[in-house]
Amino acid sequence: MNNQNLFLLLLVLFFVSCSSGKKALQKGNYYQAVAQAVDRLKSDPDNGKATTVVKEGYPMAIEWSQEELDLALSSNAAFKWERAVNIMHQVNHLSDQLRSTPATRKLIADPKTYTSELNMAxxxxxxxxxxxxxxxxxxxxxxxxxxxxxxxxxxxxxxxxxxxxxxxxxxxxxxxTYKVVVEAATVQSRTYKLSSEFFYNQVFEYLNNKYTERSFVNFYSPQQAERFQIKHPDFIVQMEFFDFSVGNLVRGEKEEELVNKVKVATKDTTRVTYKTYKAKLKTFSDKVISGGRLNYRIIDFNSGNLLRDQLIPGSFTWENRYAIYVGDKQALTDQQFALTQNKAIPLPPHQDLFIEFTRPIYDRLSNELDQFFRKYR
The missing domain is CATH 1.20.58 (Methane Monooxygenase Hydroxylase; Chain G, domain 1)
Structure with missing residues (x-):
């Protein structure tokens, strides 16, 4: 917001706060008029215009509220007593304002308050x-x-x-409420011993946090569905990991000659002298590429119709780079020297790599499930 717009906004707020309520009273906005006048009298108890508005406007506001009550309760409108409750609350709120303002306590000695009538309403x-x-x-x-x-x-x-x-x-x-059973995410693999329990728990927790008990979509695990005797859910969500590989190692190495000329300070300022540093640097790279796809399906339990059948790909690359050198350290850049401080480390376990490549799958899956069920909540 620029300075000019900010100034205009502050100016408007200033005039609103300083309003005596006279214009609102002239327009027949009795409650607004009296409320503005009371607010003005809080900061300026001797304000003449605000005093007049309270004296003239409050009886009009009470008369108008009684007319509105009579009209509401004599009609056949639905929830007419709810309308009556709102009117009574408005009167009581105005009464509280008047009684809590020293200047208006003198003007309106006994403001109207609904108590027993409000309880009945x-x-x-x-x-x-x-x-x-x-x-x-x-x-x-x-x-x-x-x-x-x-x-x-x-x-x-x-x-x-x-x-x-x-x-x-x-x-x-x-x-x-729509009842949805979310089945466990299966992992079909003879090569790897992997668990998708973490993934399932993450998805299940997301759905239950997104759709609380007060929403009209509730999610159940198969165990919960059995416990609550939900024999006919509305939807079934199935998930299966397949077509994946974990722990594909790619090793690389690179050797290079490094030369770095550094200016050397001498007593003779007319001459420029350099010192040459040389080194051989060998850089190693260990990469482990993992990836796969999740197939998820949403099934209408009653009709058996397949409502959603989607594939979500995911991938993750773990990399460790390290280096060794012989020669002068001064021939290396800071980044190259930092690599020489790294070491070869063991490759991550397959389960950890599996978890990593499912993270982008989870992000997309949670978004798509929310988009699907949002219309039912």
């Missing part, structure tokens, strides 16, 4: 949402169950534990 609003939830739950469809869950959740927010709303929420959630 909470119960009525909870009942509205509860009955709506029952109505949708009886339709016995996944989408209707999701709608029912949201109604029950709203009822519980009005009155925690209203009737048997928690039980109904659980029923609606179970009916609305």
């Amino acid at each position: 909470y119960e009525k609003a909870a009942e509205e949402r509860y009955q709506a939830g029952i109505h949708f739950l009886e339709q016995n469809t996944r989408e209707a169950a999701r709608t029912a869950f949201n109604h029950f959740l709203k009822a519980d927010q009005f009155i925690p534990g209203y009737k048997n709303v928690l039980q109904e929420m659980e029923t609606a959630k179970d009916m609305a």
Whole structure:
């Protein structure tokens, strides 16, 4: 943001903070007008315009709220008691502002506050949402169950534990939720003894963190599905590693003659003298190239249809470079000398290389699974 835009923003905020609420009152925005005036009087208790707005605007705000309550409760609109709760909260909030400001306590001695009326409205609003939830739950469809869950959740927010709303929420959630069994990632190989347990755990943890229990997609391992008696899941995710190789060693070496001329300082400044340093450098490179592919499938359990069948490649190259030299150290660059400090080291275990080449596979797989299931949550 440039300086000019920043100045304009600060200027707008300044005028808003200094508003007495008079313009809002003239437009019929009673609550906004009184709120602005109260805020002004907090910092400037003797402000005449703000004082007038509070005196004139507050009775209008209370009158308007009563009219809105009457209109809402006399209508046949859905969730009319929820509308009543919101209006009462607005009145109570304004009352709190007036009572917490010394200057306005003198102007409005007894601001309107809903207490018993609000408690009754909470119960009525909870009942509205509860009955709506029952109505949708009886339709016995996944989408209707999701709608029912949201109604029950709203009822519980009005009155925690209203009737048997928690039980109904659980029923609606179970009916609305897609259940996905994620099978272990198999590794078919006679050459290597490898475990993909780490990969499976990583994928499973990602999905459960991404799709929490409150979402409408839940993931289960085969063991969990058996424990919870999920005999008819919605989807099955299968994974298999194949066409892979681990630990293909490629060794290389390079020998070179090094010459480095260095200027030498002498007493005779008119002459330039150089000293020549020579060395032979032999550089070794050990590379281990690993790679393979994961085939993952998403199957609709009820129809048996194959919804997704994808191959994801991955690769990883481990490299160790080291060198030896004979001759003058001064003939080597800093980088070349650093190589001479390295040593030949044992090659990594096959399992470690397997883990490394599956990392890019995991990144792509987790993204693709999220894209697929996102529309169901």
